[in-house]
Amino acid sequence: MSDAAPDLRVERKPKLSETVVAAIRRQLQAGEILPGHKLPTEGQLTETFGVSRTVIREALAKLAADGLVEPRQGAGVFVTEHISTVFGALAADMGAKDSVALNVLEVRLAVEIESAGLAAIRRNAAQEAAIQEAFFEFERLLLDSQPTGPADLAFHRAIASATNNPFYVEMLDVLGRRAIPCDVTSPWSTELVQSDDYQRGLQREHLVILNAITAGDAEAAREAMRAHLGASQQRYRERLQARQAYYANSVKAAAGE
Amino acid sequence: MSDAAPDLRVERKPKLSETVVAAIRRQLQAGEILPGHKLPTEGQLTETFGVSRTVIREALAKLAADGLVEPRQGAGVFVTEHISTVFGALAADMGAKDSVALNVLEVRLAVEIESAGLAAIRRNAAQEAAIQEAFFEFERLLLDSQPTGPADLAFHRAIASATNNPFYVEMLDVLGRRAIPCDVTSPWSTELVQSDDYQRGLQREHLVILNAITAGDAEAAREAMRAHLGASQQRYRERLQARQAYYANSVKAAAGE
DNA sequence: CGTTCAAAAGTCATCATACAACAATCCAAT
DNA sequence: ATTGGATTGTTGTATGATGACTTTTGAACG
Incomplete structure (x- = not known):
């Protein structure tokens, strides 16, 4: 035995229960x-x-282990009040304003910084591989x-997942969808996001984070993530100003002549 | 709405699988x-x-969901290379529900740390006064x-408010309601929470945070808050262990003699 | 002797069925 | 109208069987 060649490839066939988990998760999300409501009975789900x-x-x-549902013998399986639901409602009303988006990004910054630190300490081999994979x-x-x-x-997401705390992932999902400036498909962002310089910069920052995590240095990982997201925040702010200037000009142009 | 009274009271009878989980966790710890080694086969464990x-x-x-073991079809169930650290040992000692609470507390930790740092930089006079007021x-x-x-x-809350980012406050409200260990009304917590030593310790930690914020030192504020909440986490964990020991004794007493 | 390959044994994954424990509901008797 | 028990629905546990995959064994072959 010994060198059993752990085989980091992550292609193993998914167990049935996992697909069911994923499906129900999606429905809940x-x-x-x-x-507070009841899930279909086990019999119904079976069908x-x-x-x-x-x-x-x-x-x-x-x-149930993730705290998403709570089975009660004789009664049924119930959906627990969950963070994401609260934030779902909370985040629903704030897509509009950009100043709000910046505030949310700031919260995300807090979550991700700590997330990086924890990932540096708690990650296992597979999780570390997943992070590297995303990097490459x-x-x-x-x-x-x-x-x-x-x-x-x-x-x-891989970093959040490597904390082994499912709530970090959830948090990132909720906050990220609204506040991540990287993948928004808006007219004024494309040319900037797609510029090579911009992306090279991102990747440089990613590398620092990755190194800190693989080294198991929580403090360094946090600092690297702080730098990365701080820079992102700054970039976003600049883009916002540019956009506002653009609109201001439009308005002026439309009104003036 | 609702206050469906999540009711952290933990009086429910443990499922059989949970006792087995606890037993195996203990053995692993x-x-x-x-x-890397193999657990007894399911048949053997059954006996x-x-x-x-x-x-x-x-x-x-x-x-397996907690990442402590990894089943391989046809081969057996193997103990995973430990996610080094406290987390394994930490998660090893408690039931699912408690770990959920701890996970939420951990997210709150992330938010509050950053919150303290921002408060140190952004607070205005009134907000600083509010923090001091709460302290006194x-x-x-x-x-x-x-x-x-x-x-x-x-x-x-005053600290969160001093970030001038309303989402930090909302975040704290949402997370706090679920994870703040201070106001749970459980038999085993009262004597601990109300002990003067305990509260004196809290206040000492509060003072460090307060000083850092008034000094405008973001780095120090973050570190102080991290220390404070880390200690809280530790205390909460200890209380859980005490509680579990209590239950273990009850069971033993009820069964043994 | 060493290698290869197929059969066999061991083990987890899934299925099907049955019963026990518990909770919610309904209904009759008071 | 209230109480109390019977009924039904649901989760918890037990049991046995089958399929799929992994490891080991051992024989055949070079």
């Missing part, structure tokens, strides 16, 4: 079943998913001059 | 089975614990031997 009750139960156990994916896309947004997001 | 294979599988699924209120209540919980909360 989409708000198809509201907090809808076409798997045995064993698999359903395993999936529910996993969801970014690199590859950059060389191909393809949009790097998804890889950037994957990088951050 | 004690190092009776080393990382040693005197429960059905269903229960064993559910327990293993839970352990705590002091006063302490001398009067009155419950200090509200003042503690006010202190943290």
Whole structure:
């Protein structure tokens, strides 16, 4: 035995219960079943998913372990009040204003900084591999001059995931979707986001983070992430000003002559 | 709305799988089975614990969900290379629900640390006064031997408010309601929370934070807040362990003699 | 002797069924 | 109208069987 060649490849076939977990997770996140309400019974889920009750139960156990649902014997399985729901409602009303977006980005900054520190300490081999994978994916896309947004997001998610605290991931999902400036597809952002310089800069900062995490240095990881997101914040602010100036000119142009 | 009374009281009867999870966790923590090695087969565990294979599988699924073990079809269930650190040992000692609370507390930690740093930079005079006010209120209540919980909360809220980013406050409200250990009304917490030593310790830590903020030193404020909440986390963890020991004894007493 | 390959044994993954424990509901008797 | 028990729905646990995958064994072959 010994060198069993851990084989970091992550292609293993998904267990049935995992697919069920993913499906139910999606439904919960989409708000198809509201907090406090009851899930379909195990029997019903058995039918809808076409798997045995064993698999359903395993999936529910996993969801319960993450605190998403709470089974009560004799009554049913209920959706717990969850952070994301609160923030979902909270974040719903703030897509409009950019100053708000900046504030949210700032909260995300707090979460991600700590996230990086924890990841440096707690990551396991597979999680570290996932982070590196996202990093190299970014690199590859950059060389191909393809949009790097998804890889950037994957990088951050991998780090959040490496904290082994599911709430960090959830938090990032909720905050990120609204505040991540990297993958917004707006007319004024494309030319900036797609510039090579910009993306090279991002990747440089990513590298520092990655190194700190692989080195297991929490303090350095936090600092690197702080620098990265601080810079992002700054870039976003500049872009905002540029946009405002643009609009101001438009208005002036439209009014003046 | 609602206040459906999440009711952190933990009086529910433990499921069989949970006792099995606890037992195996203990063994793992004690190092009776080393990382990389194989656990007894499901059949063997069935015999040693005197429960059905269903229960064993559910327990293993839970352990796998926490990343402590990794089942490989056809081969066996193996102990994962430990995510070094406290976390493994930490997660090893507690039931699912408690770990959820701790995870939320951890997110709150991230938010509050950054919050302190921003408060140190951005606070205005009135906000600084509000923080001090909460601090002295705590002091006063302490001398009067009155419950200090509200003042503690006010202190943290004042800091969040001093960031001038309303989302930090909302964040704290949402997270705090779930994870603040100060105001839980459980039999085992009262004597601890109300002890003068405990509260004196809190206040000492508060003072360090306050000084850093008034000095405008963001770095120091963050460090102080990190120390404060880290200590809180530690205290919470200890209380959980005490509680579990309590339950273990109850069970032993009820069963043994 | 060393290598290769197929069969066999061991083990987890899933399925199907049944019963026990508990909770919510309904209904009759008071 | 209230109480109390019976009924039903749901989760918790037990049991047995089958499929899929991994490891080991051992024989055949060079």
